[in-house]
Amino acid sequence: xxxxxxxxxxxxxxxxxxxxxxxxxxxxxxxxxxxxxxxxxxxxxxxxxxxxxxxxxxxxxxxxxxxxxxxxxxxxxxxxxxxxxxxxxxxxxxxxxxxxxxxx
Amino acid sequence: xxxxxxxxxxxxxxxxxxxxxxxxxxxxxxxxxxxxxxxxxxxxxxxxxxxxxxxxxxxxxxxxxxxxxxxxxxxxxxxxxxxxxxxxxxxxxxxxxxxxxxxxxxxxxxxxxxxxxxxxxxxxxxxxxxxxxxxxxxxxxxxxxxxxxxxxxxxxxxxxxxxxxxxxxxxxxxxxxxxxxxxxxxxxxxxxxxxxxxxxxxxxxxxxxxxxxxxxxxxxxxxxxxxxxxxxxxxxxxxxxxxxxxxxxxxxxxxxxxxxxxxxxxxxxxxxxxxxxxxxxxxxxxxxxxxxxxxxxxxxxxxxxxxxxxxxxxxxxxxxxxxxxxxxxxxxxxxxxxxxxxxxxxxxxxxxxxxxxxxxxxxxxxxxxxxxxxxxxxxxxxxxxxxxxxxxxxxxxxxxxxxxxxxxxxxxxxxxxxxxxxxxxxxxxxxxxxxxxxxxxxxxxxxxxxxxxxxxxxxx
Numbered sequence: 001x002x003x004x005x006x007x008x009x010x011x012x013x014x015x016x017x018x019x020x021x022x023x024x025x026x027x028x029x030x031x032x033x034x035x036x037x038x039x040x041x042x043x044x045x046x047x048x049x050x051x052x053x054x055x056x057x058x059x060x061x062x063x064x065x066x067x068x069x070x071x072x073x074x075x076x077x078x079x080x081x082x083x084x085x086x087x088x089x090x091x092x093x094x095x096x097x098x099x100x101x102x103x104x
Numbered sequence: 105x106x107x108x109x110x111x112x113x114x115x116x117x118x119x120x121x122x123x124x125x126x127x128x129x130x131x132x133x134x135x136x137x138x139x140x141x142x143x144x145x146x147x148x149x150x151x152x153x154x155x156x157x158x159x160x161x162x163x164x165x166x167x168x169x170x171x172x173x174x175x176x177x178x179x180x181x182x183x184x185x186x187x188x189x190x191x192x193x194x195x196x197x198x199x200x201x202x203x204x205x206x207x208x209x210x211x212x213x214x215x216x217x218x219x220x221x222x223x224x225x226x227x228x229x230x231x232x233x234x235x236x237x238x239x240x241x242x243x244x245x246x247x248x249x250x251x252x253x254x255x256x257x258x259x260x261x262x263x264x265x266x267x268x269x270x271x272x273x274x275x276x277x278x279x280x281x282x283x284x285x286x287x288x289x290x291x292x293x294x295x296x297x298x299x300x301x302x303x304x305x306x307x308x309x310x311x312x313x314x315x316x317x318x319x320x321x322x323x324x325x326x327x328x329x330x331x332x333x334x335x336x337x338x339x340x341x342x343x344x345x346x347x348x349x350x351x352x353x354x355x356x357x358x359x360x361x362x363x364x365x366x367x368x369x370x371x372x373x374x375x376x377x378x379x380x381x382x383x384x385x386x387x388x389x390x391x392x393x394x395x396x397x398x399x400x401x402x403x404x405x406x407x408x409x410x411x412x413x414x415x416x417x418x419x420x421x422x423x424x425x426x427x428x429x430x431x432x433x434x435x436x437x438x439x440x441x442x443x444x445x446x447x448x449x450x451x452x453x454x455x456x457x458x459x460x461x462x463x464x465x466x467x468x469x470x471x472x473x474x475x476x477x478x479x480x481x482x483x484x485x486x487x488x489x490x491x492x493x494x495x496x497x498x499x500x501x502x503x504x505x506x507x508x509x510x511x512x513x514x515x516x517x518x519x520x521x522x523x524x525x526x527x528x529x530x531x532x533x534x535x536x537x538x539x540x541x542x543x544x545x546x547x548x549x550x551x552x553x554x555x556x557x558x559x560x561x562x563x564x
Binding site for chain 2: 023024025031046047053088096100
């Protein structure tokens, strides 16, 4: 388990202020709204993660379980992303290496 | 768990160091050589700048590999608080030092020697205060609320407590900051002690009247550009004064929350701070001098060129940042408003501004330290030909390092802030793409300015 409960209620947490001034979803869009703070999300996965992170203390056991599943599911996407990022780093490194060897 | 986190952290630090060394080692050396000897770069300028941009891009990729929320938060929250009761004697002493400093600047500006290298007012304002003191604010902590002589004066007067027009937000401070830099750039404020004293007196008058009208609390937190610059720079520092003591954090980590950035006008102030620091350097590069001569040769008035470029550059910087916020909203698939994202990701820019200020002013401060100490020890008859230090050739490389370190801190801070805002970790990473693009362009601009030789701006 690589996460802990996120109890941050500082200004950087997305739950501060009145939701209406911070968020803006047009009426014809399908949104997944948080049951605790009404913040809308574009995907169900984001809402599940949000509930587990920002409402860890008040949510139900089922929601915690859903959060844990979503978090590990996210881990798989992240592994793919890491490969791409490392690929990007390698490209950047060799790109500069070759450019330097040609130019200088 | 503890060991796992520590291992990951050590790995991250090592990776960043290796990346910086591999990608930029050569460019540092050559850039440094350029500055000191005036010789041409061993690598073409475009490659040098691309390398700087590449370092920022690579650092972002490295930061994005850290996807453990616990680690991100642990680095963010690392620190402690020192319980320290507020001693009134410190406040009183600070106020006295501040007011005495202001009085000395006004007195020696009018009566002191006309040679700026011997005049206490010029040396205290530019070397002591705007270079040295500002560094202490972002490297150590913001002590300005204790020193602020303007506030001490305002608090001695009765306050009218007029209602501040809320719709103005912090825009007056944005205008004030840009106006101050305009005065600084176009007038010989660093050469003419009398003029400096007049400007300081005018600033004091405006501030005292404004502060008395709207109340010191309101004026110094919303309108006064100098207090606001210090309070934002102080956010970069590791030490912060809180109600019951001192809060210690890793440098820059206080920037992960958007406290103090409550409206778009405050975002504009941060962007303006970044822009004016850049503009201050931009007007001294040879290419600027050529462009200005061209524009004036084509019939444009000199002031129009300077004012136009100062305002135009700000609009460009701010526009690019706002555009990045809109792009970030799309990429991160969020319903948070762009203005909200702009507020969350504006504080990291302060680390960039601080890095650039350090690059720009550390050499200036150190080389002019002897005249400052000479004038401080004997303000009435300072030595007639004070010595100044000449910075060694490797110093240019150090300046480039400061610019890059500022960006690296900003990238990490933005990464941590994004993890706070977005529930999805990939969502947080994607939200940073547009901001990183803006940062890459910005790094290249500032590296270019720092690596160019410095000349006097024309027609001033």
